[in-house]
């Protein structure tokens with residue numbers, strides 16, 4: 001949708017490794033773009049990535065969306081959780097396979113420490129499957145609150161096991 005105000009820029013990580021992951025991620029992208037109070041600015045290419053965590057699970061498809069939003073962070077989070085549930089996400093094993101995972105990575109320049117939401121996302125700095133697609137869509141010279149510049153995080157994070165599969 002088109003926002004009347006400028007809104008806040010936020011970044012969302014999308015991931016799936018079950019039930020046709022490419023379609024899961026593509027449909028989730030459409031559902032996010034269609035949320036009231038959300039406008040898509042850009043979406044990274046899809047990446048195929050080796051699982052982080054237990055290796056006895058399929059490869060993942062990952063992407064990052066850049067949006068503008070009028071929704072406060074916790075409202076946005078609950079909309080993302082609804083999309084996860086609508087897309088058949090079952091309660092899952094920690095670090096196990098999942099049909100759809102939507103993570104609120106960044107919300108403007110805010111640092112958020114709520115019981116249900118920590119932004120910037122805690123694992124962001126360590127995960128190539130987040131950092132590389134983020135770099136595809138991020139503002140130039142992005143600074144991540146509390147973590148430093150995106151380009152420095154990328155230099156410290158090898159792109160092993162990560163392959164762009166589609167625009």
Ligand code: ROI
Nearest residue numbers: 015049050051052053060095129
């Ligand atoms: N590994 C990859 N490659 N991509 C993910 O999205 C992903 N998500 C997870 C864990 C299980 C940590 N591993 C992942 O939640």
